[in-house]
Amino acid sequence: MAVKPMNSKEVAQKVMNKEELFILDVRNVDAFEDWKIEGGKFEYLNIPYFDLLDGVEEIMDQLPEDKDILVVCAKEGSSIMVAEMLSEEGKDVSYLEGGMKAWSEHLEPVKVGDLSNGGELYQFVRLGKGCLSYMVVSGSEAAIVDATRMADVFIEFAKEKNATITNVFDTHLHADHISGGRTIAEATGATYWLPPKDAEEVTFEFAALEDGNKIVIGNSTIEISALYSPGHTIGSTSFVVDKKYLLSGDILFVDSIGRPDLAGKAEDWVGDLRESLYKRYKDLSMELIVLPAHFMIIDELNENGSVGEKLGTLFAKNHGLNIESEEEFRKLVSENLPPQPNAYQEIRETNMGKVTPDEEKQREMEIGPNRCAVR
Numbered sequence: 001m002a003v004k005p006m007n008s009k010e011v012a013q014k015v016m017n018k019e020e021l022f023i024l025d026v027r028n029v030d031a032f033e034d035w036k037i038e039g040g041k042f043e044y045l046n047i048p049y050f051d052l053l054d055g056v057e058e059i060m061d062q063l064p065e066d067k068d069i070l071v072v073c074a075k076e077g078s079s080i081m082v083a084e085m086l087s088e089e090g091k092d093v094s095y096l097e098g099g100m101k102a103w104s105e106h107l108e109p110v111k112v113g114d115l116s117n118g119g120e121l122y123q124f125v126r127l128g129k130g131c132l133s134y135m136v137v138s139g140s141e142a143a144i145v146d147a148t149r150m151a152d153v154f155i156e157f158a159k160e161k162n163a164t165i166t167n168v169f170d171t172h173l174h175a176d177h178i179s180g181g182r183t184i185a186e187a188t189g190a191t192y193w194l195p196p197k198d199a200e201e202v203t204f205e206f207a208a209l210e211d212g213n214k215i216v217i218g219n220s221t222i223e224i225s226a227l228y229s230p231g232h233t234i235g236s237t238s239f240v241v242d243k244k245y246l247l248s249g250d251i252l253f254v255d256s257i258g259r260p261d262l263a264g265k266a267e268d269w270v271g272d273l274r275e276s277l278y279k280r281y282k283d284l285s286m287e288l289i290v291l292p293a294h295f296m297i298i299d300e301l302n303e304n305g306s307v308g309e310k311l312g313t314l315f316a317k318n319h320g321l322n323i324e325s326e327e328e329f330r331k332l333v334s335e336n337l338p339p340q341p342n343a344y345q346e347i348r349e350t351n352m353g354k355v356t357p358d359e360e361k362q363r364e365m366e367i368g369p370n371r372c373a374v375r
Contacts, residue, residue, distance in 0.1 A: 003083040006070055006094040008106035012127055015039045015298065016108065016305035022067040024059075024093075026052065026082050027074055027100070035369045037072065037096075037103055037128070038298040049078040056085045063091060075099040101363060103128040107153045109135075110306045112291065115242040119218060120161075123291060123306050124153070130294050130370030131177055132307055134247060138218025143167040144190075145224075145239060145247055146293045147180035149362060154184055165190045167215055169224075170351075171249030171293060172233040173198035175344040176372050178362050179351050182206075195228075195235030203353035209237050229280055231273025232258035232372070246288040246311060251276055253292045254300045254309050256373035257320030259337050270330050277321055286312030294372045320374060333374050342368045 014021050020041045025032045026049040036044065045062055052059070063069060063086075071086070071093055073079040079095040086093045096103065107124045112134075115121055119138035126132070126148055134145040135154065142163035144154050147170075158165050165188040168181045172195060182204060185192035193209040194202065211228035227238040232250040236258075239247040250258040257277060260269035288311045295307045302308065315321050323329040343365040349355045350362070357365065 003080065003087050004094045005097040007097045008102050008128075009108075011037060011039075011070070011096065011103065012106055012108045012125075015042075015127055016110075016301070020067050022064050022069045023072055024063070024069060024082070024086075025072045026078050027072070031074070035100070035367075037100075040298055040301075043067070049073060049082060052082055052085070056082065056089060060089060060091075069093040071095045072103075073099050075101055100128070101367070104363070104367060105150055107133070107148065107150055108305065109157060110304060112289075112306050112308060113244070115244070119242065121241065121245060122157070123308070124148070124157075125301075125305060125307065127298075129177060129366065130296065130372075132291070132293055132295060134291065136217050136224065136241060137161045137163050140164060141166045141218040143169065143215065143217045143224060144181070144184060145169045146171055146174075146249065147184055149178040149180045149183070149366075151180040151183040151187065154180065155187060158188075163218075164188070167191050167193065167217065167224075169193045169209060169239070171195075171238065171247065172236040173202075173348060173351055174250075175348050175351075176294075176370060177366050178347055182353070195233075195237045197230070198233050198235030199352075201352050201354070211237070227280065227284075229276035231260055231269055231276045234269060234272065236276070240284070240288065243285075244289060245308075246281075246284065246290045247293075248281075248290050249293045250372045252281065252290060252314065252318075252321075253294060253296060253373050254290070254307060254314065255296050255318065257318070257333070259372060259374050260333055267334070270333055273333060274326065274329055281311065282315070284311060286310065286315065290314055294370050296370065296373050336374050338371045338373075340371065342366070 018040045022043045025046045032046040071079040071083040076099040083093045083095040112121045112123045122135045124133040136143045142158045142165045168185045168190045170181045194206040196208045213226040215224045225240045229238045289308050291308045
């Protein structure tokens with residue numbers, strides 16, 4: 001039987017549609033346990049490639065007869081070899097084209113909803129990394145929030161919508177992934193906005209994103225209202241879009257809250273985080289749909305594949321929003337932190353413009369799961 005490639009788009013559709021898939025991951029055990037392709041109905045078998053060099057006969061009885069089988073490795077080479085061995089044994093299998101490297105970079109656009117006067121809001125779901133980016137389209141203009149470094153995806157999507165990108169925003173200086181904001185702005189002539197309190201060390205020009213800024217997109221006057229909400233970083237800024245949506249950056253997630261330690265200021269910023277969540281957000285309409293910059297687990301995806309939930313629901317259900325004692329809150333956000341993201345200091349310096357790693361280096365810096373939340 002011929003071995004077929006399966007690309008990241010096809011795997012993403014299986015995740016979004018909650019389809020079954022059996023994944024044979026041939027990376028080392030520690031790599032698999034740290035980070036894998038998450039799917040609500042996926043099953044997994046992790047056998048390192050080096051254990052299969054003498055043949056695949058011993059694992060044949062561990063593979064299903066009735067499910068699609070996908071062989072996965074870091075860059076695709078090992079998975080092709082294993083898939084070919086399985087094919088020779090009569091198995092109909094696919095391998096992941098480009099490996100986990102390609103999976104890490106795939107963006108899946110999902111329409112979140114309609115805005116007033118014909119506008120639309122899209123969420124770009126980076127399933128392999130847990131990043132969420134946004135595009136507001138109105139009339140002939142588009143604005144982007146928290147773009148990942150795959151700038152071409154956003155530029156092409158705007159073209160498909162016959163929209164010119166006029167504004168690009170980062171809610172904060174990111175530490176877990178490289179921002180595509182500046183690249184997109186340079187390619188399109190858009191204005192690049194960054195909170196000045198996060199930008200004291202940046203080496204490039206930017207527009208100061210400050211509390212109360214109102215930016216109009218298109219001819220339907222969709223307001224993107226900036227709301228200063230420090231805590232994850234000292235400059236963290238949220239957006240209220242069209243009085244319907246709250247883009248919360250890394251302050252509030254569906255299942256958790258933001259971590260305050262990625263600039264080494266956990267003790268200093270815990271109070272800011274609490275005030276943003278328990279006071280500033282509490283004053284907003286509970287009907288706003290919270291759209292964060294990250295998600296933690298695949299269960300957070302809604303039926304249409306988007307990630308978002310009403311603010312009122314989060315105040316009822318999100319543990320991080322229901323800790324009465326300030327001391328207990330401080331303890332939660334300082335003691336329940338996952339490992340810091342890979343190369344996060346280098347990523348911060350890249351986002352400041354201090355260093356410019358090549359494409360391959362940028363990929364390496366970002367490999368691994370999202371780690372922006374308190375556990």
